[in-house]
Amino acid sequence: MNRHHVIAGISAPDRRLMAAGGLIALGLFALPLFGSALVVDKLTLLMVYIILAVMWNLLAGYAGLVSVGQQAFIGLGGYFVLRLVESGMPPFLAIGLGGFLVLLAAWPLSWLVLRLKPAEFAVAMWVLAETIRSIVMFDPLVQGETGRSLVSLNAIDPDVRRTTIYLMAVVAVVVSLVLSHALLRGRLGGESQAIRDDEEAASSVGVSTLRVKRWIFLISAVGCAIAGTIWLASAITFQPRSAFGINWSIFMLFMVLVGGLGSYLGPVLGALLFFALQEVFGDFGAWYLAGIGVVAILFALFAPRGIMGLIIGKTGQEPLSMRKLLIMREG
Amino acid sequence: MMTRLIVENLTCRHGLLTAVRDVSFALRAGEVLCVIGANGAGKTTLMNAIAGTHRPVGGRIALDGVDVTAQPAFARVRSGIAMSPEGRRLFADMTVRENLLIAAENGRAGDWTLARVLQAFPQLRPLTDMPAGRLSGGQRQAAAIGRALLTNPVVLLLDEVSLGLSPAAVEGVYQSLAMIKEARTTTMVVVEQDLTRALGFADQVLCMAEGQTELQGMPGHLSREQITDAYFGIHDKELSDV
Numbered sequence: 001m002n003r004h005h006v007i008a009g010i011s012a013p014d015r016r017l018m019a020a021g022g023l024i025a026l027g028l029f030a031l032p033l034f035g036s037a038l039v040v041d042k043l044t045l046l047m048v049y050i051i052l053a054v055m056w057n058l059l060a061g062y063a064g065l066v067s068v069g070q071q072a073f074i075g076l077g078g079y080f081v082l083r084l085v086e087s088g089m090p091p092f093l094a095i096g097l098g099g100f101l102v103l104l105a106a107w108p109l110s111w112l113v114l115r116l117k118p119a120e121f122a123v124a125m126w127v128l129a130e131t132i133r134s135i136v137m138f139d140p141l142v143q144g145e146t147g148r149s150l151v152s153l154n155a156i157d158p159d160v161r162r163t164t165i166y167l168m169a170v171v172a173v174v175v176s177l178v179l180s181h182a183l184l185r186g187r188l189g190g191e192s193q194a195i196r197d198d199e200e201a202a203s204s205v206g207v208s209t210l211r212v213k214r215w216i217f218l219i220s221a222v223g224c225a226i227a228g229t230i231w232l233a234s235a236i237t238f239q240p241r242s243a244f245g246i247n248w249s250i251f252m253l254f255m256v257l258v259g260g261l262g263s264y265l266g267p268v269l270g271a272l273l274f275f276a277l278q279e280v281f282g283d284f285g286a287w288y289l290a291g292i293g294v295v296a297i298l299f300a301l302f303a304p305r306g307i308m309g310l311i312i313g314k315t316g317q318e319p320l321s322m323r324k325l326l327i328m329r330e331g
Numbered sequence: 332m333m334t335r336l337i338v339e340n341l342t343c344r345h346g347l348l349t350a351v352r353d354v355s356f357a358l359r360a361g362e363v364l365c366v367i368g369a370n371g372a373g374k375t376t377l378m379n380a381i382a383g384t385h386r387p388v389g390g391r392i393a394l395d396g397v398d399v400t401a402q403p404a405f406a407r408v409r410s411g412i413a414m415s416p417e418g419r420r421l422f423a424d425m426t427v428r429e430n431l432l433i434a435a436e437n438g439r440a441g442d443w444t445l446a447r448v449l450q451a452f453p454q455l456r457p458l459t460d461m462p463a464g465r466l467s468g469g470q471r472q473a474a475a476i477g478r479a480l481l482t483n484p485v486v487l488l489l490d491e492v493s494l495g496l497s498p499a500a501v502e503g504v505y506q507s508l509a510m511i512k513e514a515r516t517t518t519m520v521v522v523e524q525d526l527t528r529a530l531g532f533a534d535q536v537l538c539m540a541e542g543q544t545e546l547q548g549m550p551g552h553l554s555r556e557q558i559t560d561a562y563f564g565i566h567d568k569e570l571s572d573v
Binding site: 196198203206 | 382383413422425429432433437478482
């Protein structure tokens with residue numbers, strides 16, 4: 001008998017949402033024409049947050065890989081860009097290549113960490129991040145804690161630089177959203193959800209769990225690296241303590257858990273909320289971090305499935321859901 | 332008829348504990364083996380070792396003459412061994428349909444299709460779009476067996492078929508299994524706590540106690556007393572009076 005799968009059609013409300021997303025993206029591309037320098041800088045940071053949240057959600061929400069060490073790739077991406085630029089490569093080209101180099105570094109690491117149990121994986125990733133940071137700090141170019149600036153970026157006209165970095169950030173967000181959508185609606189999406197639900201059962205129905213986890217791990221590593229390079233390009237100074245900081249993991253955790261773990265749009269909403277909180281309370285110093293903690297606690301108590309959980313509770317369905325992804329037709 | 336599955340001197344450990352010691356059996360195509368024994372006898376470890384989710388420390392497993400002992404679980408599914416594990420272990424956040432299709436995608440090509448599984452397990456028909464986490468015990472068991480069948484296995488491993496199910500649900504599941512057995516193409520290894528059920532369903536019985544084979548044979552050739560003694564690992568007749 002001939003059988004084939006067809007991907008279930010996208011519902012009308014979801015189509016409208018996607019069209020709205022496309023319009024927002026167009027608006028973001030046009031923004032430098034009329035937005036102020038401050039707005040462009042802020043939005044670049046928001047784009048970095050969105051990429052990071054989407055990548056962490058891919059790992060934890062879809063493959064069950066909880067990592068507190070993604071800063072390894074954020075920092076490594078920044079470091080590679082610094083090195084490439086120092087060796088004479090044009091900065092914007094280096095930003096693109098940095099992500100690729102991280103892919104090459106993450107490949108062998110994936111063999112190591114993906115064989116571990118979930119809790120071991122989480123800790124191992126943190127250890128990995130700290131180890132890579134220590135190694136990078138031995139580089140005479142970085143000089144330990146001191147760090148190094150992307151001097152050649154300063155040579156570029158500030159407006160051109162700001163706009164280029166911003167546009168790269170918007171492109172990166174669009175690519176990561178479109179790519180993860182395609183990925184999660186495809187076969188890998190179903191397989192990774194099966195692994196998240198029960199890894200042993202997934203392997204006993206024939207899912208090569210290591211292959212699926214490696215794909216997700218590598219995509220997430222490259223995504224974090226690209227976010228890291230964009231962040232470095234807008235911050236200019238590379239300091240190992242901040243580039244490899246555990247803060248990144250805490251931010252990602254916050255955005256994804258508050259937005260809605262394992263949903264497609266949740267991390268984007270989480271990133272928006274996190275960004276807004278930072279804007280409103282950022283001037284309060286340490287109190288701002290306490291505020292973030294309080295928000296996280298409130299969500300854990302009253303909305304454990306995050307903003308997306310609240311939306312599902314209200315409307316009864318998840319917008320842009322990755323569920324019911326396959327229908328089999330026989331004939 | 333050729334030998335489909337050979338398990339030879341299989342030994343498995345959990346740390347220092349030897350959970351399965353020197354277990355051997357051979358099954359032809361379409362034959363049904365029921366594994367019985369008390370809790371902790373090593374039945375589930377034996378099943379996991381055949382499925383490939385537990386790496387044995389000794390012995391070998393061969394499917395159609397090919398040694399599969401070193402194959403990881405997912406590769407064994409492609410070779411033709413599939414398991415419905417203890418506790419069903421469905422993907423709780425995914426719908427029944429997704430649970431079934433993911434097996435179909437990763438398994439072998441063959442006669443088992445979604446339509447045929449729904450025919451064999453009619454209780455699943457109205458549930459296909461429901462998250463698997465919301466099913467009742469019997470429905471879960473049916474879905475887990477259906478999921479294993481969709482990989483089109485030549486050897487089907489069923490761990491703890493009736494554990495935790497209502498008598499009616501057990502009856503329903505066994506009716507479906509009887510249909511599969513009748514076709515005589517799928518070899519089955521079934522872990523069953525219910526002795527009467529096991530003896531009625533099996534072509535061969537393997538009784539385990541403390542990891543070892545206590546008794547092995549065809550149900551018709553074994554007395555009920557022999558089996559109960561083996562079940563509790565009783566060797567000395569006098570002890571049975573205590």
